[in-house]
Each structure stands twice: as structure tokens, then as C-alpha cells.
Amino acid sequence: MAHYLDELNDIQRAAVTTTEGPVLVIAGPGSGKTRVLTYRIAHLLEKGVPPWEILALTFTNKAAKEMKERIEKVVGQRAQQVWAGTFHSVFARILRAEASKIGFPSSFSVYDTDDTMSVLRSIIKEKDLDPNAYNASVIRSRISLAKSNLISPLGYREKADMMEEDRAARRPFVVDIYQEYVSRLQRAGAMDFDDLLFQLYRLFRENPEGVVEKYQKRFKYLHVDEFQDTNFLQYAILRRLLKYEGSPENVFAVGDDAQSIYAFRGATIDNILDFEKDYPALKTFKLEQNYRSTHHIVQAANAVISHNRRQLQKTIWTDKTERSKIKLIKCVTDDEESRRVADLILEQKNRFHLPNSEFAILYRTNAQSRKFEEHLRRLNLDYRIYGGLSFYQRKEVKDFIAYLRLTVNPNDEEALRRIINYPTRGISDATVEKIGRSASANGITLWQAINDPRLDITERARKALFTFKSIIEDWQKRANAETAAKLAAEILRRSGLYELLKQDSTQEGLSRLQNVEAVLDAISEFTDQGDPNADLAPDDRSLGAYLQTVSLLTDADEQKGERDQITLMSVHAAKGLEYQSVFITGMEETLFPSFMSFEDPQGLDEERRLFYVAVTRAKRFLSISYAQNRYRFGQIRVCEPSRFLAEVGEDHYEMVGGSSGRLQQPALPQQPRAGISGNFSTGRRNPQPARPVVSGADAANFQAAAPDTIKAGDAVLHLKFGKGKVSSVEGPKDGKVATIRFEGDELPERRIVLKFAKLQVL
DNA sequence: GTTTCGCATCTTTTT
């Protein structure tokens, strides 16, 4: 049985067999990261460690599942008892078991992003705040940022920098929204994604009934996959589990700083850097040999990533001898791009006898998938799209799930609001509004307020509410007696949802009906087998358990199916995957890198890491394409090639085609670093002044003005460019561009998009 | 009370 160790190289083996104490494995792309992680767990099991003492945390359900399967191949059945799951799902399970200790029902609801947004919108409306200044998605990310850094509403108030940022952005009441948001979720017995971490941390910190010791003792061996993508809060929880008197500190973290692509949601490389400080006994292993990709792909990846400043030193190498170059495809339009990608796939399929499943088309934004679909269909190539709207985010599915949620947890406000009058049953918005006001006035939940005799509503509405409440109550009573599957089927019919969906006989209507029925099937499957990943409470097959599992599933977790399909997905979704032939598309300034990342150099570095991830997905063939014109935001826009293309290095690619089909002179000068200017600059992109002009008191007092208040003739202050005078403002309402002359600037004038710029009127 | 239509708005990545 020990022969599995022979499948490892020296460094891998050393890492795997270091079973005691803290271990960090820095693993370059294709260096056998998953293999090391799984073999290490297999090795523990072989040494006689009981499976339930082993915890492995990943970021996707898919990764967890794959890990278990691979462990099982080495050690057999026992693998199923290892705790392997995503941070969110493992923590949700612990919380389900311990919720009552921190004032939540064990069948708490999990609010997804949509639910969160809707709560925020209603708070903003109630507080009568300007919805332009208080954009729900901005507020959401502020709150998420706070939670990920363990900042409660009270803590937020004391955080001078965050409060200052809010003030500068003219939304000083964010903290009040945050506070109200937290209390509403508490009242509804609901947690959002961040709460699954935040509340678990709280549970461990407050430690009622010594709950933390229970888990510290239980998890003797901790494993973390994709360590570079953990945030402060996740690391804090890990530390809680590891730090106690006499702890062996058995933790095995695997990651690659160069593949950190989730900084935007709070992930920080600091965790890797702090790891050494927090655990002085740490042993570090570096896996640098790439077993995945051919020469030019590996070298191109190295060349690209060398443009990033902050990174751990390592050089990835391969001994693969095949030397086909990267294809660079220049296209006139986005339509041509997708056509040629589809054509090239067909050509490669025939020439190299590759199945569809060995092809992936990657893009920066999900919206880009549409064009590729068109052309793949034209060539009869079967494909599947990952990401975008997941199955569980579809309206009809969410509606159905909302009924189930309300049955399990009647205080779930979002579920209630969603379906109280859907299908319509004579309860108007005005009535719901009144219930809401009465609820907050009396400090009770919506559910409790529904049949409050004090409500000032018509007799008809009162009756409708009564009927509604009775139905739900009836289901609640039966929730314990009947199987989840049977109850769900009953709910689907009696709610009127089924009837409503059936009336629509269009193609889409039919598929909606099928989707809802698919949920029923999934519930049956769950009741029959339990959650395949269930590790804490494998016997919990209730509707509540199902709902908590389901809310954490994403599109990528769906079964791959039997069909041989080409994969279309965002670069983010491609992390951890590999294909014989990969197409990276839409390599244009403002798209990849995204214009959203332009504000600070860290954003650009993250985009570059993202590109690095994309490049290293390819085993044999890599093709990169860009278009000179692209349909975006409802109109055709002229695009410049991405700056990252110049960083690939001439030696590693060849141009293919041009619209004329003949080989063209590469229009890509090699320009490391400075490459931001030169041919690769967008016409609108301007060189930055050497030093920040604004500092000290000016910066401290800086207050950004609202975009629409700036007009020609204004004297303004910009944080980077200093003082200037606005000579003109033009463009549509939403995309106003100001031409400004800055004092002592190297350029005569700059054109600045007001929406993104931070300008103070002087 | 309910449905439908036109208008405006906002478009990065995700557990």
C-alpha cells in the first residue's frame, strides 16, 4: 500500500511525509498540488489516524469532492469519513449543530447575495436615503469587507479609516445600514455567506459550553487548499482551532501566491506571510516542477508573472519537450473572434483527435459567452457554460425554495416577502408594507405581524393573510412527520406554483417547470442518500439540512454528465482545472485587465495573476485572441490590445491570421514594465505623474464631489494629479467626461471620466 | 388588486 509514495518526486514526498507540525506547501501551477494534498491525507490514514480527525477545507465543493475521490482510490472506503468540504459548508454544518448557543435556530436560513441586496434596498428605502449615493451593491461589499475583517457594526463606528472613506464617498450612514442589516438577519434567523464564517468565529470566541475545545480536539489534522485565497476571518478561525495549550499545531496549507485572484473579496496574501510568524516551527516546501504544460506555455507564464512586484520567489520549469508556440489571434470584431475560435477548435479536434472535453474557452466576464455559443452551435460542437446564473438562482427555483425556507424557518423575511403574494392571492404591496411597518414598530418578525389584529387593513386582506398563514403552519406541522421529498411535492402543488408554471406553454415555460421538478428530484435524492459530502451529521436528511446544503451549491458543482462538451467559463471559474487546448479570449484593455482594476496598481497585479492562472490551464495548446472592435454596454467600442500581451514575450507566440487571413507583422513591441505606454496604451490612458501631488493636510481633508456637480470652469483637486481647472464637461448623463488642465502636469490636459474619478471642487 | 408596458439604470470576478 505504500507504493503511492513512489508516485511522488522528492520534494512532494518530503511534504507528504511531514505529518506533524505546521507545513506550508507553495505549489506552482501544475506542480501536483492536489496530489500532494490527497496523498498526505491518505498517508495519515495509512498511519492509523482515524478519518474523522482529519479536516480538509477547500473553496469549491468540486475540489472537495475530487479530493475525496482521489483519497478513496488510495485507501478505499475510509476516505468517506474524512471531513472534506468548503469553508462555508463545513462551517454551516458546525453552526447548524451549535446555532442555539449563539441565538440562532438550528434551521437558520442562508441568505444569498440576492437576498442580501433586497434586505439592503429595503433598509435604504426605509431610512429614506438617496439610492444613488447608497448603491446596494456597494453597501453590500462594504459590509462584506467589514465582516471579513471581523469588524462588527460597533467596531465599524470606531474604525476611523472606514468611516472616513464613507464620508468622503458621501455615504456617511453606511454603518447605520450595517447595524440595521445585522439585526434584521438576527431577527429573521438568517445568515449570509460571510456570517457562516463570522458567526462561527463568534461561537468559538465566546465559547459557550466549551464548544471550541470540542472541535479543537476533534480536528487533529487540518488541511487548507488554495491558502492564498483565504481571508483574514478564515485565517482567524483556523488559528482558533490550532491555538490551545498543548496543541500539536498540525496544519497543512497548500497555496500559490501567484494564483491569488480573490483579493476583491478580501483574500490576502498576508496570510501566507503571517503564517511563518505565527508558527515558527513551520516547514515550507516549494513545488516548482510543472507536469502540466509544454515549454512555451510555462515560459510565457513566468514572463508574465515577473511583472508583478510582490511575490514569493520561484521559477516554474518543465521537462516537456514539445514546443508548439502560443497562437495569437487578432480579430477585427468580437464576432470574428468567436468565429475563428470555433473554427480553430474544429481544426484541432480533427488534427489531434481531441474530444470536446479537452477544450476550454476562457473569458474575463460571463457576458462574453454569448457569441461563442452562436458559432459553436453553427459548427455543431457541443458545449456547456459554467458560471453565470446558477441553477439555484433562477427565479422559479428561488420561488419554490422560498416556500420551503419559510416552512422550515417562518421568520425568514426574504422568503416571506418573495412568496406572500406569488402566485397572487389578494395580498397587495400596500398590505405587505403595513405588515412591515407594524413589525418594526412592535419589534416582532413579519411572520408574527401577519395576523396582528392591530393591522389597519381591509377585511378581505385580513382573510387572505389568514389563509396564507394557515397553509404554511400546516406544512410546518408536517415537516417532522413526513419525508422532505413528500412534503416538498405537496408544497409545490398547494402553493399554486405548479399550476402557474404549467399555464405557460412556451419553451421557456416548459423548462421552468422542469427546473422546479428537478429540485424535487434533488430533494428525493437527498432524502434517500443524504448529502454525499455530509460529514458532521450524515443522518440529518431533513428539509432544513437540504436547504442549507443547497444554498451553498454553485453551477460548477453540477454533475458533469455523460456528454462530451467544450467548456466555456470565466477565468476565475477555471482555477484548478486543466485542458489540452485552452483559448483565452477578449484580451483587450478595459476588458482584461478590467477597467475596474485601473484605480490602483494592486488591482492590476491581481488581473495579471488572473491572466497567469488562465495561461497555466493549458497543457499542450494555448491560443489567445483579441478584437479591435467589441460590442459592449450596448454599443460598438474600439479596443486596444491588452497590455499583458506584450508581457508574454515574442519568443513564445506566433501571430495567426488577421482578418485577411495572411500572417501579419506582430504589432507587439517587447516593452517590459514601461509597456503600459507605447503601442499598448489605450489612446485615453495617460501617463501618471511621478509622485502623488496631493499629500498631508490636503489629502486628509479631501472630499469627493458628486459627479454631476462638476461643471466647466470649476477649480478642482484630484488625489493624483493635483489642482486643475475644468475646461469642459461632455458626454451622456451617465458617462460624463471632463477635460481638465492640471497645474504643472506633463500633459496639456487630461480627459477624466467623472463617474470613476475622485475630484474635489475647490 | 393585478398586469403590462415603457423607461432608466447598470453592467468583474464568487463562496
Added chain:
DNA sequence: GATGCGAAAC
């Protein structure tokens, strides 16, 4: 191009 919102029609 999709979604939310308000007004008007049913």
C-alpha cells in the same frame, strides 16, 4: 442586454 421601478390600463 438584463433587470428594477413607476405609471397606466385592465
